[in-house]
Amino acid sequence: MLLCFIIKRSFDKINKNMGFDVKNTTFFSLLDMVFPYTCRGCGRLGSVLCGRCKKHNIQASVGICPRCRKIIKRCSCIVPAYGFCYREGVVDDLLKEYKYKSVRGAAEVLAECLDAAIPDSVLEAEIVPLPTAPKHIRARGFDHTLYLVKALSRRREGFSVCRALRRASNDVQVGKDDKTREEQAARAYKASSACRIDPEKLYILIDDVWTTGSSMEAAIKVMQKAGAVKLASAVLLMPR
Numbered sequence: 001m002l003l004c005f006i007i008k009r010s011f012d013k014i015n016k017n018m019g020f021d022v023k024n025t026t027f028f029s030l031l032d033m034v035f036p037y038t039c040r041g042c043g044r045l046g047s048v049l050c051g052r053c054k055k056h057n058i059q060a061s062v063g064i065c066p067r068c069r070k071i072i073k074r075c076s077c078i079v080p081a082y083g084f085c086y087r088e089g090v091v092d093d094l095l096k097e098y099k100y101k102s103v104r105g106a107a108e109v110l111a112e113c114l115d116a117a118i119p120d121s122v123l124e125a126e127i128v129p130l131p132t133a134p135k136h137i138r139a140r141g142f143d144h145t146l147y148l149v150k151a152l153s154r155r156r157e158g159f160s161v162c163r164a165l166r167r168a169s170n171d172v173q174v175g176k177d178d179k180t181r182e183e184q185a186a187r188a189y190k191a192s193s194a195c196r197i198d199p200e201k202l203y204i205l206i207d208d209v210w211t212t213g214s215s216m217e218a219a220i221k222v223m224q225k226a227g228a229v230k231l232a233s234a235v236l237l238m239p240r
């Protein structure tokens with residue numbers, strides 16, 4: 001066990017130095033299967049985030065609406081946005097590992113964070129993943145948002161996955177300026193026939209990061225056009 005721990009820690013270090021090289025994801029996924037996880041908060045062996053660090057992060061989450069920047073209780077946005085925390089610290093590290101190194105064991109913890117961000121008063125909802133660009137799915141070997149949304153649906157009885165959106169373009173938002181992001185987002189999504197929209201139901205659109213909000217706003221417009229009336233959104237991270 002101790003040997004596993006030492007080897008895993010050394011690989012984690014090499015891994016970090018490599019700057020999350022996507023080409024190595026299969027290799028690291030295999031490593032994750034063979035060696036147990038270490039807590040990204042305190043280094044304890046067992047899971048990607050131990051109970052204590054998880055509790056601390058969930059308690060310290062900001063719970064604000066990234067659109068109006070008010071705490072959730074005070075948010076009066078027509079489509080509220082539930083944000084877990086700022087884009088920094090352990091949850092940010094964990095999300096990067098999850099996305100770029102395919103550390104799938106992080107999905108459960110990240111889903112727990114999303115769960116904590118969505119008010120308990122929301123008993124039933126169709127949770128809709130913002131579709132990832134096919135280019136990213138190919139590079140990462142999995143659709144990280146869909147995987148996260150599925151993990152969230154397992155946590156709340158009244159939540160079911162609804163893939164109401166599909167990708168209409170393969171544009172990538174990372175590294176683009178605000179204006180380009182907005183233009184790209186406007187043509188990024190289309191309604192999908194995979195899930196019929198019911199105006200009576202609540203749809204919560206889920207994404208990992210809120211940067212300028214352009215992706216989320218574009219997705220909301222598509223959902224409204226498709227007939228959705230009750231809408232909300234939830235993200236893990238937002239800029240400070």
Ligand SMILES: [Zn+2]
Nearest residue numbers: 039042050053
């Ligand atoms: Zn810990």
Ligand SMILES: [Zn+2]
Nearest residue numbers: 065068075077
């Ligand atoms: Zn708001």
